[in-house]
Amino acid sequence: MSDTIYLDHAATTPMHPEVIEVMSEAMKHYFGNASSIHQLGRESRGIIEEARRTFAESINANPQEIIITSGGTESDNMAIIKSAEKYKGKHIITTEIEHPAVLKPLDYLSKQGYDITYLTINNDGQITLEQIKNALREDTFLVSIMYGNNEIGSMMPIQKIGHYLKEEHPDVLFHTDAVQAYGTEEIDVRESKIDLLSVSSHKINGPKGVGFLYKSNQISLAPLILGGEQENKLRAGTENLPAIIGFKKAVEVRRTNKKETKESYLYFKKLFISKLQENNIDFDINGTIEDSLSHILSVHLNGIPSDKLLIHLDLENIAVSSGSACSAGTVGHSHVLTSLYDENHPAVEETIRISFGLGIKEEDIIKSVDKIKKASIFLKGK
Amino acid sequence: MSNKNIRVVVGMSGGVDSSVTALLLKQQGYDVIGVFMKNWDDTDENGVCTATEDYKDVGLVANKIGIPYYSINFEEEYWDKVFQYFLDEYKKGRTPNPDVMCNKEIKFKAFLDYAMSLGADYVATGHYARVERDENGITHMLRGVDNNKDQTYFLNQLSQKQLSKVMFPLGEMDKSEVRKIAEEAELATANKKDSTGICFIGEKDFKEFLMNYLPAQPGNMVTEDGEIMGRHDGLMYYTIGQRKGLGIGGTGQSNEPWFAIGKNMENNELIVGQGFTHPHLYATHLEASDFSFTTDKSYPETFRCTAKFRYRQEDTNVTVFYNKEEDSAVVEFDEPTRAITPGQAIVFYDGDECLGGGTIDRAYKEETLLKYI
Numbered sequence: 001m002s003d004t005i006y007l008d009h010a011a012t013t014p015m016h017p018e019v020i021e022v023m024s025e026a027m028k029h030y031f032g033n034a035s036s037i038h039q040l041g042r043e044s045r046g047i048i049e050e051a052r053r054t055f056a057e058s059i060n061a062n063p064q065e066i067i068i069t070s071g072g073t074e075s076d077n078m079a080i081i082k083s084a085e086k087y088k089g090k091h092i093i094t095t096e097i098e099h100p101a102v103l104k105p106l107d108y109l110s111k112q113g114y115d116i117t118y119l120t121i122n123n124d125g126q127i128t129l130e131q132i133k134n135a136l137r138e139d140t141f142l143v144s145i146m147y148g149n150n151e152i153g154s155m156m157p158i159q160k161i162g163h164y165l166k167e168e169h170p171d172v173l174f175h176t177d178a179v180q181a182y183g184t185e186e187i188d189v190r191e192s193k194i195d196l197l198s199v200s201s202h203k204i205n206g207p208k209g210v211g212f213l214y215k216s217n218q219i220s221l222a223p224l225i226l227g228g229e230q231e232n233k234l235r236a237g238t239e240n241l242p243a244i245i246g247f248k249k250a251v252e253v254r255r256t257n258k259k260e261t262k263e264s265y266l267y268f269k270k271l272f273i274s275k276l277q278e279n280n281i282d283f284d285i286n287g288t289i290e291d292s293l294s295h296i297l298s299v300h301l302n303g304i305p306s307d308k309l310l311i312h313l314d315l316e317n318i319a320v321s322s323g324s325a326c327s328a329g330t331v332g333h334s335h336v337l338t339s340l341y342d343e344n345h346p347a348v349e350e351t352i353r354i355s356f357g358l359g360i361k362e363e364d365i366i367k368s369v370d371k372i373k374k375a376s377i378f379l380k381g382k
Numbered sequence: 383m384s385n386k387n388i389r390v391v392v393g394m395s396g397g398v399d400s401s402v403t404a405l406l407l408k409q410q411g412y413d414v415i416g417v418f419m420k421n422w423d424d425t426d427e428n429g430v431c432t433a434t435e436d437y438k439d440v441g442l443v444a445n446k447i448g449i450p451y452y453s454i455n456f457e458e459e460y461w462d463k464v465f466q467y468f469l470d471e472y473k474k475g476r477t478p479n480p481d482v483m484c485n486k487e488i489k490f491k492a493f494l495d496y497a498m499s500l501g502a503d504y505v506a507t508g509h510y511a512r513v514e515r516d517e518n519g520i521t522h523m524l525r526g527v528d529n530n531k532d533q534t535y536f537l538n539q540l541s542q543k544q545l546s547k548v549m550f551p552l553g554e555m556d557k558s559e560v561r562k563i564a565e566e567a568e569l570a571t572a573n574k575k576d577s578t579g580i581c582f583i584g585e586k587d588f589k590e591f592l593m594n595y596l597p598a599q600p601g602n603m604v605t606e607d608g609e610i611m612g613r614h615d616g617l618m619y620y621t622i623g624q625r626k627g628l629g630i631g632g633t634g635q636s637n638e639p640w641f642a643i644g645k646n647m648e649n650n651e652l653i654v655g656q657g658f659t660h661p662h663l664y665a666t667h668l669e670a671s672d673f674s675f676t677t678d679k680s681y682p683e684t685f686r687c688t689a690k691f692r693y694r695q696e697d698t699n700v701t702v703f704y705n706k707e708e709d710s711a712v713v714e715f716d717e718p719t720r721a722i723t724p725g726q727a728i729v730f731y732d733g734d735e736c737l738g739g740g741t742i743d744r745a746y747k748e749e750t751l752l753k754y755i
Contacts, residue, residue: 089711136415252544307454307497308496308499308500311415311452311500312501314450315450315500315501323721326455327420327423327425327431327433328418328420328431328433328434328437328453329418329434329437329440329441329453330420330453330454330455331455332455371752378501379499
């Protein structure tokens with residue numbers, strides 16, 4: 001596996017060596033239940049509260065505003081389903097290109113009688129503040145807009161939306177799924193006037209199975225998972241201590257080098273594009289390069305079916321992604337690309353997503369484009 | 383060329399046969415890739431889908447033997463080419479053979495093409511049949527050594543072009559050996575039950591399944607003399623020669639059981655008669671069309687060979703009068719043959735070699751057209 005060129009960091013990331021180290025140590029030394037009164041329990045409690053402070057600082061929140069969860073999906077579910085409880089049958093605004101962790105809870109609410117407006121995206125894969133303004137209604141209680149898209153990287157005008165809502169509609173809750181953006185963007189929930197924000201650990205070289213939901217202390221929310229008093233009575237279940245320690249380390253590592261990390265990804269992105277051009281590969285960028293997440297590049301390779309290309313690259317030990325996972329291991333059409341174009345646009349079946357992260361070297365990019373070229377020639381000959 | 387430079391894409395279904403196929407090829411040093419074909423979505427009310435479960439088994443087996451594996455969706459092709467044909471044939475009062483069509487259109491066309499686009503030199507499946515390549519570069523399809531399992535009947539429509547790209551590693555084995563190999567290699571599918579029936583129906587009640595797609599038209603069951611013996615649920619549910627499910631007790635002239643001996647589509651009547659050897663069940667010759675031959679050799683207008691009219695039946699000696707222009711044939715049997723079924727395949731053999739086949743349209747007894755449709 002070690003010789004695989006991994007260009008799928010938007011799916012998940014390898015753990016940082018320092019993360020693995022602190023987790024291994026934690027597994028050896030700390031096993032106490034943080035709810036226990038005794039010494040071992042107190043020790044665990046202390047570690048969790050320290051982690052909470054780190055998470056809070058990373059987005060300019062207060063520690064009591066951080067609910068540690070099992071990851072981005074749980075955070076999104078809790079933010080949406082639990083905030084809706086007080087507003088039976090009322091109105092929510094979101095986009096067509098949210099992650100399923102947002103769309104599925106919204107489907108669920110829709111079946112319960114809630115009214116959902118799905119904003120369409122423009123050619124850059126973005127929505128505008130104007131669209132929000134036009135969609136707002138008397139009974140709108142929640143706006144849920146992702147920070148940056150996981151498939152095409154497009155960033156949404158989060159700060160503008162946050163400011164507008166606080167000024168004009170202070171009662172409307174503002175949730176953002178920041179799972180992809182958290183690793184590279186400077187996020188400030190105070191400055192951006194965000195009420196709810198979802199983050200996942202495994203997208204930033206932390207362990208899987210942990211994340212957090214930021215919930216402004218101006219709002220109240222009931223727990224999604226019941227059964228204990230953990231997380232300020234907002235999330236039951238014995239805390240996953242090694243994962244929380246690992247997540248904390250991942251956040252710390254990223255905080256010290258966020259700017260450089262972002263710049264290196266941008267460099268790889270531009271290098272990738274220029275290598276595609278040098279190799280005369282016929283391609284278009286889905287969405288935009290400006291105003292998009294630095295680690296995500298979505299390219300439409302004209303005339304090259306992405307499912308086949310993906311297998312060719314996999315057989316050459318290069319990991320990229322395409323479409324969205326469907327039943328029994330098959331790949332279905334991406335709802336993001338069908339929203340960006342339409343169902344019949346060739347890009348829907350000819351797009352691959354390349355996403356950069358820890359450990360990628362310049363020569364990996366050059367080799368990958370070389371293999372794409374080789375596979376393209378083969379597939380076009382067929 | 384050494385085997386490691388020969389890429390073989392194996393169609394893996396999650397069953398024991400295709401698992402062992404992949405294992406054997408891997409052991410022989412080929413560059414093996416496993417591909418699961420998702421042809422049908424049967425997700426039930428509990429969210430259980432056979433394909434999802436089968437794909438998990440493909441993953442277990444592929445990881446065990448150390449090959450990459452992927453899943454490809456052929457649902458659209460399957461619906462258009464196999465399922466529509468299946469329904470159309472029933473509408474015409476015939477009994478379709480979807481396995482033959484699936485091999486022709488999906489496994490050895492859509493899947494084969496897909497495999498080629500992955501750089502395959504060959505595709506392999508777990509069919510019990512053999513391919514032999516002669517000194518002139520011609521591929522011959524031979525019966526599987528396990529006579530009880532031989533599947534050439536279902537593969538009769540494969541062309542020389544298709545066969546030239548095919549490997550059937552199980553053709554030399556019998557089923558018990560295959561199971562043993564799977565057990566010794568500790569493959570997850572070693573003790574998995576063989577799938578029964580048609581893939582899209584699975585274990586479900588066939589009548590109930592068909593009813594979802596074709597309206598059932600109940601009608602009368604009548605004897606050849608026109609005596610009404612009861613009601614039938616719809617002609618499509620009955621096959622010529624069938625005994626089960628008629629529900630006529632020991633009445634009539636003898637105490638012998640009743641059989642479906644014919645159909646009258648115009649009056650929507652099922653013709654029934656007594657005795658396994660009822661004369662209306664025996665034909666002397668048939669007409670068939672839509673032929674495909676396994677080699678490009680041209681056949682004379684008249685030739686002798688053996689033939690099968692259904693799976694797992696003994697061969698019958700026949701004389702074929704082939705009309706190449708119309709792609710049809712009259713096939714005369716040396717001995718009268720029971721329960722010739724329109725819609726089913728007629729497959730020709732020369733010794734062990736499967737020569738190809740066509741689809742049965744009509745059966746005759748001497749000069750009389752048997753009322754089978």
